[in-house]
Amino acid sequence: MQQGQEKPGESSRRRFLGQALTAASAAMATPPLLHAVEASKHPEPQPAEGSPIQGETQITLQINGEPRTVTLEPRVTLLDALRERLGLTGSKKGCDHGQCGACTVLIDGERVYSCLTLAVMQVGKDITTIEGLARGDELHPVQAAFIQNDGFQCGYCTPGQICASVALMAEVKRGCVSVVTPDLNQPPQLAELSEAEIKERLSGNLCRCSAYNGIVAAVQQSVGQSPPSPAAAIMVNQSEEVRA
Ligand code: FES
Numbered sequence: 611m612q613q614g615q616e617k618p619g620e621s622s623r624r625r626f627l628g629q630a631l632t633a634a635s636a637a638m639a640t641p642p643l644l645h646a647v648e649a650s651k652h653p654e655p656q657p658a659e660g661s662p663i664q665g666e667t668q669i670t671l672q673i674n675g676e677p678r679t680v681t682l683e684p685r686v687t688l689l690d691a692l693r694e695r696l697g698l699t700g701s702k703k704g705c706d707h708g709q710c711g712a713c714t715v716l717i718d719g720e721r722v723y724s725c726l727t728l729a730v731m732q733v734g735k736d737i738t739t740i741e742g743l744a745r746g747d748e749l750h751p752v753q754a755a756f757i758q759n760d761g762f763q764c765g766y767c768t769p770g771q772i773c774a775s776v777a778l779m780a781e782v783k784r785g786c787v788s789v790v791t792p793d794l795n796q797p798p799q800l801a802e803l804s805e806a807e808i809k810e811r812l813s814g815n816l817c818r819c820s821a822y823n824g825i826v827a828a829v830q831q832s833v834g835q836s837p838p839s840p841a842a843a844i845m846v847n848q849s850e851e852v853r854a
């Protein structure tokens with residue numbers, strides 16, 4: 611057989627190999643194509659034009675009776691907005707996880723952990739922080755009661771305790787019951803609010819200095835009761851410890 615001359619069957623084998631390579635190339639090219647088709651069927655969610663999830667956004671919050679405009683990312687908590695952007699450092703960051711209550715503020719009169727809510731969610735609402743309770747030099751009655759009853763030691767939890775106490779009183783006035791209310795059909799009145807009710811209703815606010823006797827006494831005074839003097843409360847506590 612002369613050089614360059616095909617053996618019998620050579621032509622069909624070449625044709626077969628050529629077809630196989632073409633098929634393999636096509637198979638390798640297909641996945642991206644399929645991806646493109648699939649992607650067009652299920653497009654990734656894209657932020658809408660002007661959506662607040664793109665970068666920072668400017669919002670105006672109503673805080674302590676005044677409009678406050680701030681530019682922030684939507685992921686910023688109300689607590690960080692208050693403390694880091696607006697200079698309202700009265701609300702404290704204890705845990706940043708909704709466990710201590712140090713960051714408690716009032717939103718539309720309800721107590722809220724400001725570390726657990728986003729600032730952008732509060733547009734159009736009425737926010738009151740500890741800085742907004744006093745009227746000029748005149749303390750809010752609950753603030754005064756905390757001072758008069760030694761309701762604090764280091765004071766770190768105190769802004770949250772006071773905001774929570776203000777909300778507690780409003781809740782009782784609205785007829786809210788708690789898990790220790792003896793008869794759920796008979797919400798307690800402020801003047802008859804028991805110590806157990808006060809402790810339960812403030813159980814979301816921790817005090818690492820354990821100034822609880824003074825805190826309870828401050829709330830008792832705020833609701834028009836006669837609290838035991840701090841010294842008397844300490845003696846009661848000590849005698850209870852001795853008995854235990
Ligand atoms: S800082 Fe918000 S609950 Fe502790």
Ligand code: FES
Nearest residue numbers: 763765817818819
């Ligand atoms: S007074 Fe110190 S944490 Fe409450």
